[in-house]
Amino acid sequence: MKSLAAGASKQGIKLFRIPTAENLVPIRLDLEVDGQRYKDGFTWNPSDPDSEVVVFAKRTVKDLKLPPTFITHIAQSIQTQLMDFRSLEGQEMYTADKIVPLKLDIRVNNTVIRDQFLWDLNNFDSDPEEFARTLCKDLDIRDAEVAPAVAVAIREQLYEIAVQSVASARETRISKKGRRGAEHVSSSKGSGIALDLVKLFGGKSSVIRKRKEWDLYEPIVDLLSNEEVETLDAREERNAR
Amino acid sequence: MENNNKITEDANSKSLFPANETDRELYSIPANSGWFSWDAIHEIERNSLKDFFDGSSVSRTPKIYKEYRDFIICKYREDPSRRLSFTEVRKSLIGDVTFLYGVFVFLENWGLINFGVSSASRRSSSSSSLLFFDGEDERGGKVRFEERPPNGVRVVSGPYSSKVVSSSDVGDAVESAFKLPPLASYSDVFGDLMRFRGSVCGNCGEECSSVSEKVFSIIVYDDSGIRRICRFKQEIVLTVSPRDESANTDQESTVMCLKCCKIGSSGETNGGDDYKFKDSKDRSDNQGADFWSEAETLLLLESVSRHGDDWDLVAQNVQTKNKFDCIARLIQLPFGEPLLAELMANSIKESVNDRHSISGTDNNEQVQCTPVESPKILKKETENGDLMGEMEQVDDEHSENPPLKRRCVASVKEAGGSLMKQKELNLRVAHSLLSAAILATAVSPNIAAAAAEAALTALRDDIQFGMEEVFMGEMHNDTALLECYSSNDEPGRDANVVEFETGEQNALSETSEDKPAKPSVSLAFQIRAAAATALGAAAAHAKILADQEEREIEHLVATVIETQLRKLHSKIKHFEELGLIMEREYSLIQEIKESVVTERINTLQHFMKAGISRWKDNTAVRSFTSSVS
Numbered sequence: 001m002k003s004l005a006a007g008a009s010k011q012g013i014k015l016f017r018i019p020t021a022e023n024l025v026p027i028r029l030d031l032e033v034d035g036q037r038y039k040d041g042f043t044w045n046p047s048d049p050d051s052e053v054v055v056f057a058k059r060t061v062k063d064l065k066l067p068p069t070f071i072t073h074i075a076q077s078i079q080t081q082l083m084d085f086r087s088l089e090g091q092e093m094y095t096a097d098k099i100v101p102l103k104l105d106i107r108v109n110n111t112v113i114r115d116q117f118l119w120d121l122n123n124f125d126s127d128p129e130e131f132a133r134t135l136c137k138d139l140d141i142r143d144a145e146v147a148p149a150v151a152v153a154i155r156e157q158l159y160e161i162a163v164q165s166v167a168s169a170r171e172t173r174i175s176k177k178g179r180r181g182a183e184h185v186s187s188s189k190g191s192g193i194a195l196d197l198v199k200l201f202g203g204k205s206s207v208i209r210k211r212k213e214w215d216l217y218e219p220i221v222d223l224l225s226n227e228e229v230e231t232l233d234a235r236e237e238r239n240a241r
Numbered sequence: 242m243e244n245n246n247k248i249t250e251d252a253n254s255k256s257l258f259p260a261n262e263t264d265r266e267l268y269s270i271p272a273n274s275g276w277f278s279w280d281a282i283h284e285i286e287r288n289s290l291k292d293f294f295d296g297s298s299v300s301r302t303p304k305i306y307k308e309y310r311d312f313i314i315c316k317y318r319e320d321p322s323r324r325l326s327f328t329e330v331r332k333s334l335i336g337d338v339t340f341l342y343g344v345f346v347f348l349e350n351w352g353l354i355n356f357g358v359s360s361a362s363r364r365s366s367s368s369s370s371l372l373f374f375d376g377e378d379e380r381g382g383k384v385r386f387e388e389r390p391p392n393g394v395r396v397v398s399g400p401y402s403s404k405v406v407s408s409s410d411v412g413d414a415v416e417s418a419f420k421l422p423p424l425a426s427y428s429d430v431f432g433d434l435m436r437f438r439g440s441v442c443g444n445c446g447e448e449c450s451s452v453s454e455k456v457f458s459i460i461v462y463d464d465s466g467i468r469r470i471c472r473f474k475q476e477i478v479l480t481v482s483p484r485d486e487s488a489n490t491d492q493e494s495t496v497m498c499l500k501c502c503k504i505g506s507s508g509e510t511n512g513g514d515d516y517k518f519k520d521s522k523d524r525s526d527n528q529g530a531d532f533w534s535e536a537e538t539l540l541l542l543e544s545v546s547r548h549g550d551d552w553d554l555v556a557q558n559v560q561t562k563n564k565f566d567c568i569a570r571l572i573q574l575p576f577g578e579p580l581l582a583e584l585m586a587n588s589i590k591e592s593v594n595d596r597h598s599i600s601g602t603d604n605n606e607q608v609q610c611t612p613v614e615s616p617k618i619l620k621k622e623t624e625n626g627d628l629m630g631e632m633e634q635v636d637d638e639h640s641e642n643p644p645l646k647r648r649c650v651a652s653v654k655e656a657g658g659s660l661m662k663q664k665e666l667n668l669r670v671a672h673s674l675l676s677a678a679i680l681a682t683a684v685s686p687n688i689a690a691a692a693a694e695a696a697l698t699a700l701r702d703d704i705q706f707g708m709e710e711v712f713m714g715e716m717h718n719d720t721a722l723l724e725c726y727s728s729n730d731e732p733g734r735d736a737n738v739v740e741f742e743t744g745e746q747n748a749l750s751e752t753s754e755d756k757p758a759k760p761s762v763s764l765a766f767q768i769r770a771a772a773a774t775a776l777g778a779a780a781a782h783a784k785i786l787a788d789q790e791e792r793e794i795e796h797l798v799a800t801v802i803e804t805q806l807r808k809l810h811s812k813i814k815h816f817e818e819l820g821l822i823m824e825r826e827y828s829l830i831q832e833i834k835e836s837v838v839t840e841r842i843n844t845l846q847h848f849m850k851a852g853i854s855r856w857k858d859n860t861a862v863r864s865f866t867s868s869v870s
Contacts, residue, residue, distance in 0.1 A: 099300055099337055120337030122298065131338060138326035201300045207308045207335045218332040 016088045016166050019121045019158055020128055023047075025085045026155035031073050037237070038070060041152040044078065046085055053078045085159075093162055094169040098122060102157050104219075108149045110229055111141060115219035119154070121161060128154035139221050268318060271352035282307060289347050292340060300336060309334055309344045317354035324358045533562070533570050541567055542574075 017023045024043035031038045040060075057074035060066075104115040115135070120126065132150035141147075201207065209217065224232070276283040282303055287294050293306035312334060317325040327345045331338050348354045533541075537559060544558035545567075556564040 117331060117338045118336060120298075120300065120339060123292075123337055123339050126337070126339035131342060134327050134342065138328035201302070201305055201335075207305050208312050209333045209335050211333075214332050219328055 014093055014124075016091045016093045016162060017124075018155060019124055019162055020126045020155070021124065022127070022129075024155065025082060026152045026159055027078055027081050028152075028156065029074060029077050031070065031077060033069050033073055034067060036066065036070075038064070038066060038074070041149060041156075043152060043155060044082060046082060046089070050079065050082070053082070088163060088166055091166050092169045093165040098165075100161060102154060104150060104153055106149055106153050107224075107232065108146045109143055110224045110226070111143050111146050112222040112224060113141075113146065113150065113219060116217050119158065121158070121165070128158070135219060139219060141221065268321060269356070271356055274351040274353055277351070277353055279311065285351075286310075286347070290343060292343070301340060305336070306344065309336065309341065310348065313345060313348055314353055322358065324355050533566075537561055538570065538574070541570055545571060 018025065023046065025046050027042055027044045029038060029040040054071070054075045057071045057078070060074060061068060061070045098121040099118050100121060102117055102119045104113055106113055113135075128151040129147070131154065132147040135141075135150060136147045270277060276285055286306070290306060292298075293301045294303055296302070313325070313330050316330060316333075327342055330345055331341050334341055345354075540559050541555065541562070544555045548554040548558070552564045552568060556562065556567050559567055562570070
């Protein structure tokens with residue numbers, strides 16, 4: 001990992017990967033088979049052998065007591081998502097000094113978390129899982145499912161931004177503008193609009209956030225009652241259809 | 242680690258906690274975080290958080306790191322009893338959360354935040370008290386319980402203006418036991434001493450790196466009872482001033498870092514030899530207040546011989562000086578110098594006088610220290626005996642001490658010409674030993690120990706000269722001194738101790754000032770070695786005395802207990818005897834009672850048989866019968 005980062009750091013061009021310490025791919029499952037809905041999110045190590053996917057699907061179905069038809073669907077879904085990821089591997093992505101605000105708005109069981117924070121895409125030592133664990137510990141969230149969900153949400157966003165930066169790197173190569181690529185990055189659309197680093201971290205301004213902005217970057221946790229969860233679930237189901 | 246620091250700690254701690262500073266809000270940090278400073282970024286920080294210092298991004302610069310760090314620490318110190326969480330911090334800081342988390346974890350690991358707030362007892366521990374004491378208190382048995390500081394106390398970083406520690410503070414500081422709320426940074430506690438921080442080398446313009454760090458530790462017992470050692474550093478800048486001070490009075494003395502001095506790049510006009518090292522602490526000691534005229538010295542000697550170690554009386558006699566001055570002066574006196582001069586008149590003049598500026602008449606102010614072969618250091622105990630013998634000659638002249646056996650008188654006299662130098666060295670050691678020994682005999686062990694220790698501290702400052710001999714001596718002395726301290730039981734003496742320190746340091750630093758000028762560096766080493774030996778011997782002597790005292794006390798206590806026991810035993814025996822007597826008497830009474838009863842019965846029977854009913858006696862009979870029945 002280190003060598004990879006060091007090898008191509010000159011112009012912020014790196015081979016595509018999830019910009020974290022561990023190259024784990026976020027997998028999102030949302031399947032509906034025979035009227036039964038299965039939603040899940042987790043990370044997958046792309047260097048694991050593909051045979052694991054089926055084993056995982058079988059075990060999941062067994063553990064969750066889902067009908068066996070789910071096995072193929074789950075395996076297929078994971079497989080396609082992994083294929084998407086691998087198709088990008090080996091390509092270059094542009095990651096020079098890019099800090100993006102990440103937003104969280106997720107619901108896990110009865111817990112709703114809304115949060116916002118900055119993430120450095122150029123930091124290949126970051127650890128979303130650790131961050132999520134700390135978040136849950138600090139906020140005293142008991143539900144063990146929350147931390148992984150937060151981590152997956154972070155990874156999903158990072159993944160998306162990484163995909164965009166691959167595109168922008170391609171653009172940069174085509175337009176032969178080389179170092180001017182940063183403009184393309186900032187102009188490219190998506191959730192990860194890079195911040196103006198010079199403005200934020202440049203000489204004059206303090207890195208201490210203005211007090212009125214604190215609330216924006218503070219995590220908000222809501223614990224829902226069971227009735228609320230049910231109504232939310234029902235609404236989501238309606239929206240899905 | 243602790244042992245190494247122990248000595249410097251004691252020397253410094255007194256000056257570091259002036260009594261008038263107790264109102265200051267202090268925070269404690271763990272020992273290993275002593276490097277922390279609001280004003281600078283330490284090497285540890287650079288190494289642990291490389292990302293901020295390799296210039297890889299605009300978003301990570303040392304300045305930003307410092308801002309992060311200071312904010313987090315300040316945030317924590319708003320309420321040190323509460324655990325600060327990362328989530329709380331990150332909402333107020335702009336930057337990548339991963340790096341922020343790195344900084345947070347780093348600070349937490351080093352105890353700069355969330356120190357003493359164990360995760361298990363986040364809230365409950367806020368009212369628990371911590372127990373602090375420094376080395377001084379540990380020995381003196383003074384222990385302070387310190388409640389945590391009120392919430393909402395905030396420490397704001399700011400530049401600390403530089404001012405000079407005058408040794409007059411030292412006196413005030415003696416008795417103050419210091420308080421430490423749970424979290425203190427180095428600069429909070431020792432802000433005053435940080436004034437040296439800003440000193441810049443006059444030559445190379447770098448921040449002065451010749452600062453010799455003195456480390457001392459504070460022992461903290463946290464709520465879980467774990468003993469933590471807090472180490473703090475006191476930094477002392479070596480001021481380098483032109484040798485010929487009188488010629489340069491109009492010129493400001495410059496501070497130069499050791500590096501420059503060593504390289505000899507101290508300027509085109511001045512060679513490195515023209516500079517001497519100066520412990521900035523000692524500067525004020527040389528001033529007029531400490532000057533002793535000959536008459537005063539004589540008066541002192543006279544009154545000491547009359548009143549012994551009753552320093553109050555001595556000081557009264559001397560009038561112009563106070564108690565501490567007198568004590569300090571007495572240590573500095575070069576006893577036996579006249580005798581020496583007579584004995585060695587020739588050889589000294591020839592071989593040494595021209596080389597050592599320390600010999601001769603001009604050095605009345607100095608403790609004489611001379612080279613000694615390194616093996617001697619290790620044989621302090623035995624050597625002590627020998628040298629004591631030699632010293633006694635000296636003693637008699639000054640009638641300082643009761644004369645002891647003149648064991649080694651012959652050894653001085655038999656010294657041949659070739660051995661003269663060696664002999665002279667020994668005698669010089671004897672001087673310093675004598676001064677220490679006078680302390681040990683005339684004053685009290687702990688004062689002697691303190692003097693020796695202070696001198697050692699001064700020696701330690703010169704360690705950069707790399708003399709292993711002194712090191713050996715110090716190692717040896719450390720243990721002795723530490724043991725001596727364990728017997729220190731008179732807080733009232735502390736004032737004296739400090740005075741001794743300053744006196745001794747003064748003397749020693751003067752000798753060391755002379756050194757750079759000397760052609761032979763090894764000689765300087767040897768002199769230091771000799772000083773170490775002498776002081777070590779004094780310390781050993783002090784320790785022996787302390788031990789003796791301790792043994793005596795133990796013995797006395799044992800005797801008292803034994804007597805009490807014996808008393809108890811005899812009392813018990815006495816009571817047992819009394820019991821026996823009582824029992825016997827009781828049985829006797831019983832017998833008598835029985836016999837009385839039988840007699841009555843007999844009498845009654847007698848009456849019955851006689852059949853005489855004298856109505857007169859009826860009552861008597863009736864009374865008999867009633868009493869029997």
